[in-house]
Amino acid sequence: MPTFVIFDLEFTTWPGAAAQDWSAPGQLREIVQIGAVRLDERYAVVEEYETLVRPVANPELSPFFTELTGIEQESVDRDGVPPAEALSDFLAFCQGRSVLSYGNDMLVLGENIGWARSRGEHIKHTPLTPGFLNIRPWVNTVAPATAGINSGRLWEVLGLPRPASEGAEHSALFDCHSIAAALRHLAGAGAALPVGLL
Incomplete structure (x- = not known):
């Protein structure tokens, strides 16, 4: 099995924004933090990527987001860093690998790429081949206790040791380590892997 990348995003939000799918005027899901880990064939983390991004439409973070x-x-x-720089660097980190998220973060990534391009900014790398895979449905199916649980708490719900990463849930890199721990555990327990990882 080739190596692959797990990524997680933190993006601008406000009270009630998630319930309203960020539909209020001016409430865009602008990326503020990107975290990613590259895993080897044994699901061990071999490389990390993390960066902060300066939002453009809403440069002032809401107290809700900060909390x-x-x-x-x-x-x-x-x-x-500017969005185009962060997005280019992240896509470079992922090139040639399957890229996994726990949820539809790839949609938020696509939105941010589109906004950067509409501002005339150049993204140095194209969207990825082989592509993205949302593993949340698979994780929730093979481990029903994870349904309704965010990525940063997967390790806890599955009874695993706390990931050896700084931060806590809703810190992008910590959330990636939590997802990796869950994937390693489930694969080790014999769960059939999702098609994108075969």
Whole structure:
């Protein structure tokens, strides 16, 4: 089995935004943090990627977002990179590999690529081959206790050791390690892998 990438995004949000699918005026799902890990054939993490991104339409983070993620405005102002740069670097990290998420983060990624291009910004790498796979339906099927659980709590629900990564749930890189731990555990328990990983 070739190596593959697990990624997770944190993006702008406000009270009630998720329930309304970000439909209120001006509430865009702009990426603020990208985390990713590359796994080998034994599901061990062999490389990490993490970056902060400066949102354009809503450069001021909501208090709700900061409380949820722990990401402070000053960190984004100081360390955040422009969206096109972050997206290009992330796509480069993923090139030639299957890319997994726990949920539809690939849709948010696509939105952000589209907005960057509409602003005339150049994305250096094209969307990926072989492509993206949402493994949430598979995880929830083979481990029903995970239904309704966010990615950063998968390790806990499955009774696994806490991932050896800084942060906590709703920190993109920590969430990636939680997803990787769940995948490693389920594969080790003999769960049939989703088609995209065969």
